[in-house]
Amino acid sequence: MGFLSMEGINIRFIQPEDGEACNEFHNNFYGKNRTLAQWNWEFLHSGLPDIPFVIAEKDRRVLGTLAQIPTRMIDEEGEFLTGKSEEALLDPVIRGTGIYPALFDKIFSYMESQGVLVVWGFTPAIKANKRAGFEVHTSIGQLFFPLHGDAVNALLKNNLSSPIKTRGIKMLCSLAGVFSSAVLCCSGWRINRSLARDIRIQTLSAPPRECADLCRAFVRQWGGTTVLRDEAFLRWRIFENPHLRATFRAAYLNNRLLGWVAYALDDNSVGHIVDIIAASKQLHPKNIETVVAALLIDAVVKLRKTGALGVRAWKVNNHPFDNLVARAARKVGFYYIPRGEWMVLHYLQGAAARPSLQSLDNWYINRIYTEGVLG
């Protein structure tokens, strides 16, 4: 707890004109230079009557922020709304005072009033989020394709592993960096080569018209739930992203959309698989593994050309498609590294009646769910 009197702290929903102060609070704390246009892009797209963004303030000074990005998801029963938590930050002087749970109380009741079924997020701050009413779920594992020995340093930034594990990862990556190109060349032997040859992969500059249908086919084929990547969502998160626009490569067989990969390179020259998804009634799951492998190889080769030190993707849970991506990734030379932040969930009224929400293994999650800087 800090030294500021807690009296007179006001918690309220913001108006659009509060954006500048909220963004400045974020930039000052993290030493960033996010622009107001980027802030507007992130937080003024909610489609809800009030901006789902609350602040704690005293004497008109912002001391805490908490926001939601309403995210439409889809399962076999249809579409539903969820809230992705962002911008959780308190000035150190008001930490440990119960303000954080109070911000969430306000957010939870508003999101519930808007028919949102679950609020979720990724965080290293497990204790604080448990106190605010969240259940803590699985941690996010990484699939990593080293392209250069220096990838190790970027990969281990903020790593929570023990020093011994860290040394192990460093050794593994240095060796793997040497062999990775060879593995990539040989990966053709482990996938259906004739199918891989027939798949056409193409860069798109706008969302494919069939993207929402592909998500519907995805949940029918693989079960569970995932973000509804309809045209509006992809345009907003990827094609009009004012931070960094991910490259979007779509895979077709006989002119039919099979899926896509979106990838981006961060400031540390690490490539990220922002999104990867595939579904097809016509193809056996084993062959979809080939589609995913072809998309991953495509992303790695293209990212290598742009100077990437390595490529990261997520391995989160036992959703059938999450497992398929991991199998395909290993075949083309990715390594699995258990690491990272935790996923936290808070169920709201109505969630209990939704079978797909009952287990986190039902969620197909990847980077497209995160805060936007990479997609």
Ligand SMILES: CC(C)(COP(=O)(O)OP(=O)(O)OC[C@H]1O[C@@H](n2cnc3c(N)ncnc32)[C@H](O)[C@@H]1OP(=O)(O)O)[C@@H](O)C(=O)NCCC(=O)NCCS
């Ligand atoms: C996360 C935050 C809003 C929680 O505020 P709060 O509810 O008042 O809780 P506190 O800051 O007192 O932290 C509670 C506990 O969580 C831990 N914690 C807080 N942030 C953490 C983080 N980023 N990683 C790991 N642990 C964290 C604290 O160390 C503390 O642990 P302790 O009880 O063993 O001392 C606040 O700590 C904060 O603004 N942190 C910086 C931003 C941040 O880390 N955001 C995470 C994204 S959710």
